[in-house]
Amino acid sequence: MNFYTRKWVKPEDLNAHGTLFGGRLLAWIDEEAAIYTIIQLGTNGCVTKYMSEINFINSANRGILLSWV
Template structure:
């Protein structure tokens, strides 16, 4: 799994227990999934269709730096299925996993659109073309 984004846990990200608020972490994951999909499918029009159950495994506290990793599970006709792991950058302890995030590619009318992609591509490979 490649970890693409880092987030610094700040006071405004905390719940009343003094740990990272799960809703904030899910917002970060959703944003990262959208960005990852936009880059893979080369289309700014993507939406989250589904996010499977989440598994909180550890906490994060103020000052922690968390890394968000995404990995393609499969390419559908108009969708891409990802999985995600968020971990503490320093300790490498897994904070949360999400097994399936389904993102859908849309056309200019907001309808699902075939994307024609079948494998993960990296920017460095596109630049070499």
């Protein structure tokens, strides 16, 4: 199963520097991981236990469309 995600960086997603707030990106990742898990397991009973590493390489500005697989 391929699971594609797209998020549009809006003004409410920005930090004081005008770039995507890292916490917002982590929330998006957590939400998408939960959706994927719920679909795969067929249950709504899941929680995030552990995230090992997120490496922020580039910043994202307002209006950017982010996508990942």
